[in-house]
Each structure stands twice: as C-alpha cells, then as structure tokens.
Amino acid sequence: MSDTFRALQVSKTDDGLKAEIKDLGMGDLMEGDVTVEVAASTVNYKDGLAITGASPIIRKFPLIPGIDFSGTVTASDNASFKAGDKVVLNGWGVGEGHHGGYAGMARVKGDWLVKLPDTISLERAMAIGTAGYTAMLCVLGLEKQGVKPGDGDVLVTGAAGGVGSVAIALLSKLGYRVIASTGRASEEAYLKDLGAAEIIDRKELSEAGRPLGKERWAGAVDPVGSHTLVNVLAQTQYGGTVTACGLAQGPDLPATVLPFILRGVKLVGIDSVMAPKAIREEAWARLGKDLDLKKLDAMTTKAGLGDVPQLAQDILAGKVRGRVVVDVNA
Template identity: 75%
Template sequence: MTEPFRAIRVSKTDSGQKAELVQIGLDDLMEGDVTVAVEYSTVNYKDGLALTGKAPVIRTWPLIPGIDFAGRVETSTHEGFKPGDRVVLNGWGVGETHHGGYAEKARVKGDWLVKLPDSISTAHAMAIGTAGYTAMLCVMALEFHGVTPDKGDVLVTGAAGGVGSVAIALLAKLGYRVIASTGRASEADYLKGLGAADIIDRNELSGPARPLGKERWAGAVDAVGSHTLANVLSMTRYGGTVAACGLAQGMDLPGSVAPFILRGVTLAGIDSVMAPKAKRVEAWSRLAKDLDLAALDRMTSRATLGNVPALGEEIIAGRVRGRVVVDVKA
C-alpha cells in the first residue's frame, strides 16, 4: 500500500465549487505512462479561473487543478523517460480535464512531458511556468515574422503579470527596447528593473480603438485582448507583428481590418496548451539560453500548497505580481 499524499482538489457544491487540501493515494490519479514526484507548481491566470470558478476551465469533477508542474520521474513505461529524469509539463488539458500539478504526485502521458535543460532547476522551471513558456513562444513568433530590435519598440501589455514580466525580461536581454503597459503605476520600478525602457498607463489602450492610430511600435506581446488588442493593432507600425496570448480584458476583438490591409500588420495567435512537442523543446531550450535567471528571481515569490486557493482569488483580482512558485512539499 502506498503512502497517501497531499493535493488540492476542487469539487462542485450546491453554491458553486470549493477548493480544499486533501489526502489522496496513487489509485486516485488518472491514467498515464509516467508518474512524477512533483516538486514545484505555480499559479497562472488560468489556474486562478479554475480555482475560483470564474470561467469553466475545469471540465472533469472533482479535479486536481494546476496546469504546470516540474519534478522527477518516479516510474515510467514510456520509452522517452526513466526514473530520475527532471521533467516539466505545461498544458495538454492538465488541470482542466486531467489531474494537474497541485499534488505531490502526478500521473500523465509521457508525450506531454519535456526534459528540463540542465541549467534550469525544477524551481526555476515553475518560476517560468506556462506564463514564461508562453512569453517565449510570443518572442519566437515576433522573431519569425521579422520583428528585430532594429525595427523599433516592442510593447508588452499586462506587463506586471506573469507573461508580461517574463516577456519584458526576455525581450530586454535580446536587445529590444520595451514599452510596458500596466494599470499598476506603483510597479514602474519593478518593470524597469526587468528591462522596460518606458511605462504607459493601460488606460491609453483600454477604450474603443480607432481603425488606425499613430504608429508607435514594431511589435507587441498582448495578454489582454478585447479593446486593448484592438488599440495595439491600430498603433503597430507598417509590417509589424502582434503576438496575442491572453484575454484578461475579454475574448472579444472590437477592432478594424485596417491595420491588416493598410499596414500589413500580422496578428500571430499563440497557443501554449496544445503546442507540438518540437516547439515546446525549442522554447525551453531558448529559455535556458535567453532568460536572465536573476531577473526571473526578482519577479518570483514563493508559496505552499495550502496557499493555492487564496492565490487563485488574488491573481484574478490582479494582485499577484510576476510569478509565484508553489513548493508542493512545504
């Protein structure tokens, strides 16, 4: 008989749902060919939606949330992994339809896992998490579409959040001049410390957009959507690219085709959940090379498994800065 272990489980209730710390066993986990001793997880905006029920992220009940985890393989029948391998998981429906990272153990398909580069610890992997991995995919998309540092400024919206914070650090290290958009004026020093050259108030971008605005940036990383994305597109320079990866303001896009047909702007959609394995491996390899771990540490706070339900509320309310590493053993 295996020893029980701790997990955060979300269950339906008469009034909605509840997230609680419980004891479970290996038999409570779902199918998979790799079992991982989870060392760290994190709290992304999507996790906040799942924990609070603010959006229908969870589609299997009851469920262990957590769309990310990092740890070491305990057992494996998958040809690509052996006990002791350090691995990371991002997405693939984990924390939505399959038990996720808010537990001391996880059982998943090996095809969903990526071996961690030697230079990235399991703790740093979760300081990066889906937010940072998504930021890297955004930067890769800008590069693919020809947005180089000499083309002009790059805007990052939702700058004090997880995606925004890592995107700023990555872009700054790669030589881009970064403009950070935030609704939290008090975070200006934090954002400049990550490498932002200028700070603008998100209110400049949050209202209804004109079909075309003044050309202000060569590219952008947008985690906000809705009116903000429409404004960002309208102010993107000729031939520029906007990488869109989030919906903090909304899922709608109340804009115009003008930026696309008059300025040749590209809107690059970024999906981190179902991204193919080769792209994931490339992103993690780039993170190992291009992310300043000291900058990562400056944007990271620590939490325990028991803190997770409250953090879900905090991140939805916009009160979480940067990244949070959850030590599931603490």
C-alpha cells in the same frame, strides 16, 4: 517515497466550487505512462479561473487543478523517459480534465512532458511556468515574423503579470527596446529593473479607440485581448507583428481590418496548451539560454499549497505581480 501525498482537490457543490487539501493515494491518480514526483507548481490566470469557477475550466469533478508542474520521474513505461529525469509539464488539458500540478504526485502521458534544460532547476521551471513559456512562444513568434531589435520598440501589455514580466526580461536581454503597459503605476521600478525602457498607462489602450493610430511599435506581446489588443494593432508600425496569447480584458476583438490591409500588420495567435512537442522543446531550450535567471528570481515569490485558493482570487483581481512558485509539499 510514501504511498500517500497531499493535494488540492476541487469539488462541485450546490454552492459552487470547493477547494480543499486532502491526502490521496497513488490509486487516485489518472491513467498515464509516466509517474512524476512533483516538486513545484505555480499559479497562472487560467488556474485562477479554474479554482474560483469564474470560467468553466474544470471539466470533471473532483479534480486536482494546476496546469503546470515540474518534478522527477519515478516510473516510466514511455521510451523517452526514465526514473530520475527532471521534467516539466505545461497545458495539455492537465488541471482541466486530467489531475494537475497541485499535488505531490502526478501520472500523465509522456508525450505531454519536456525534459528540463540543465540550466533550469525544478523550482525555477515553475517560476517560469506556463506564463513564462507562453512569453517565450510570443518572442519566438515575433522573431519568426522577422521583428528585429533595430526595427523599433516592442510593446508588452499586462506588463506586471506573469507573461508580461517574463516577456520584458527576455526581450530586453535580446536587445529590444521594450515599452511596458500597466495599470499599476507603483510597479514602474519593478518593470524597469526587468528591462522596460518606458512605461505607459494601460488606460491609453484599454478603451475603444480609432481604427488606425500613430505608428508606435514594431511588435507587441499581448496577453490582454479585447479593446487593448485592438488599439495595439491600430498603433503597430507598417509590416509589424502582434502576438496574442491571452484574454485578461476579454475574449472579444472589436476591431476593423484597416491595420491589416493598410499597414500589412500581422496578428499571430499563440497557443501554449496544445503546442507540438518540438515547439515546446525549442521554447524551453531558449528559456534556458535567453532568460536572465537573476531577473526571474527577482520577479518570483513563494507559496505553499494552502495559499493557492487565495492566490487564485488575487490573480484574477490583478493583485499578483510576476510569478509565484508553489511548493506542493509545503
């Protein structure tokens, strides 16, 4: 193992943020009780916001972004981990205020790490990434509110994105009939291959609508927010549940209370960043069991560290389909 490693570092300049590949040393890493040789990272919507500066995600500069990574422990002062352990990290402010996954090495708190199930490789762990882990949290949220396959359809918005793609694959394998909402009509075959039974145009949900609409689904996974989430709630069946995990359309919620007080609809917030370790371990264990890895591979493309700045722009523009694995050593 070399004393130096490649990293994508973001600096703040008078003209905005600047992302560039640099050679760094172990002394450049931040504090932590576990050191990891990083194998892969990925590109999430939040990474796009961070690298482009579209939202003030990064809180200190210069910083290595990347809210995810998978790798192998090389040194540990944490009793829960030893050299050779295969681990994954999602969230915890990594890539925001602490150096993240776009680097050959990372040093973090062991409490932020989860040991990977034996069924998931380091590369596939980043094909899953925060987006897929969040999708699993959404599915768990639906299950814990009692939404069963026999109760009716489950809607997935932002269906061709990372959260949506994994959510469709998970839900269909678990026996749910999935409706996929997308603005990309060209992705119909892709979404049906993942397990979607029906495709609807996102325009049906993205504009201001009625406080209550026809009851169409027993549950929903929504990474979009804003008017889309409002319309999803308005068309959820009596007693149904919507899990909200994103804000691709916006953080606003211009809604009424009618779905809640007339139909008993439940809105469940899904937080992936600070979720307790027990919930993370449950989610990754379920991913190891319930995610069809062939479908995961089919939704995954590969990239190198130098591709990340462009991918950051592309994901904000809705041009990234499924999941991207970033080989930090390529």
